[in-house]
Amino acid sequence: MLASVAPTAACIDLKPVAHSVDNTVAVLEDSLTRLGQESEDWRSVLTDTAAKLTEDTQTTVRTEVTQLLQRGAQAAGVQARCGIDFLAARMGDGLRRILDRVLGRDQTPRQPKLCDASPALIELALPADRRTSVQYSGWDLDTDPVIEAQLTGPAGSTPVPASALARVSAYLLVLNTGQNGIGPMLGSGAAKVELRWQGMTLSEVPIVQPPPPECPPPKLERLLTQTTELAPSNELSPNSDEDFFGNGPTMDLHITVRTVESRRVEADVRVTARETHPDGRPEGDGTAFDGEVKKVLLYEAPPNHEILDPLTAEMKVPYYYAEPDYRPYTKPVGGAAPVRTITYHGDTFGPGLNRTKVVLEWNTDVKVRIQQTSRCHRTTRS
Structure with missing residues (x-):
């Protein structure tokens, strides 16, 4: 009785398998070449590719090519929006992944x-x-x-x-x-x-982003600050008796108004005082005081606004004041000046430095023209 012997690996003929792999590789490489030359006929190229893979060992590859063809057919809208070349290139990507698998190479992952x-x-x-x-x-x-x-x-x-x-x-x-x-x-x-x-x-x-809305028309706003008090502070004469009693001071008021950066209206104000005889001669003891410059904010535009018409003014107002009963005296300025009234306090009995002063009432009827300039669209400068 003869025993059956199982065939060993040495007995298997691998030539048909190798031939099938070589044939599959040749078919896929030929299809890739045709796709590069005939991108408009990518359907025919893939159909021919599947038809050439007839051997039993090529069944899996043939199925993958057929699925790729079906996937491309389902993407008719992509061809309309992206063009034939784009879709043919995607077919080529699919065939290369199939070829990499057949050859045992690392497959390029799908990328959107x-x-x-x-x-x-x-x-x-x-x-x-x-x-x-x-x-x-x-x-x-x-x-x-x-x-x-x-x-x-x-x-x-x-x-x-x-x-x-x-x-x-x-x-x-x-x-x-x-x-x-x-x-x-x-x-x-x-x-x-x-x-x-x-x-x-x-x-x-x-x-x-949408264009900003049109800027509203310019508007007028009044000066904000109402009063400012000034006093001469630095004694200029070493022989001063520190008061203006019996004579009175001549006070010089200096006012400079300017617009800064189209955003603020500011004023520099200063007052000086010197003892003066009623006939205008300087008094012998020469009591004199010089005031420091005081900065005053008269107006500040709201955020996103600017001042259209710069407000500027330069004023020097000299005034001699002598009042036996020491009452203050208010002098109207009038007109469109930034100051409405000036009230003098002076000619008091010692020490004059502590009592002599000027109170400015700013003219809040003076108006500032402003306009919104950001977060809106301004076609012309109003």
């Missing part, structure tokens, strides 16, 4: 490719119902990890909620830009929407 975003930009000036979504067309948009979206602007990047980016198919993504999507986030100064995958930027859609 985007070719079109519609609309190409998000215009926030449009009504909300006309900018509800952005549709992205491409290939392999169903890869893992998933594609992510973010808003990018001067302040940095903000992730978009995953629920706002819908993966409709392997060829179509839809970003919800409506009020129940990222609509409320778009007016925060964002400059663009980015789609990113594995650290790579796939798409950038600009966000066009």
Whole structure:
């Protein structure tokens, strides 16, 4: 009785398998060459490729090519939006992955490719119902990890909620830009929407912020400060008896009003006093005081506004004051001067430095013309 002997590896003829692999590689490489030359006929190229893979050992490869062909046929909209060359290139990527598997090489992982975003930009000036979504067309948009979206602007990047980016198919993504999507986030100064995958930027859609509203017409505002008190402070004469008793001081009031940086109206004011005889001669003991310059803020424009017409004035008002009962004297200035009245307090019995002073009542009827200049659009200078 003869015992049966199992065949060993040495008994198997591997030549048909090797031939099948070589034939498969040749068919795939030929198809890749044809795709580069005949991108418009990618369907015919893949159909011919599947038809040439007839051997039993090529069944798996033939199935993969057929599935790739079906995937391309399902992406008719992609061809319309992206062009034939884009779709043919994706067929080539698929064939290369099949070829890498046949040859035992590391397969290039599927990477999403985007070719079109519609609309190409998000215009926030449009009504909300006309900018509800952005549709992205491409290939392999169903890869893992998933594609992510973010808003990018001067302040940095903000992730978009995953629920706002819908993966409709392997060829179509839809970003919800409506009020129940990222609509409320778009007016925060964002400059663009980015789609990113594995650290790579796939798409950038600009966000066009709406133009600012038209600036309101200019308006008039009154000076804010009502009164300012001044007093001479620095004694100039070493022989002074420190009062103006019996004679009285001649007071010189210096006022300079200017507009600063189209934002503020400021005044520099100073008063000097010297003892003077009623006939105008300087008094012998020469009591004299010189005041320091005092800065007064008369007006400051609100934020985002500027002063249109600069307000300037230069005044020097000399006045001799002698009053036996020491009562203050108020002198009207009148007209459009920035000061309405000047009240003098002087000619008191020692020490005059503590009692001599001038009180300015600013003319709040003087108006400043201002206009909003930022966060609005001004066509002409009013």
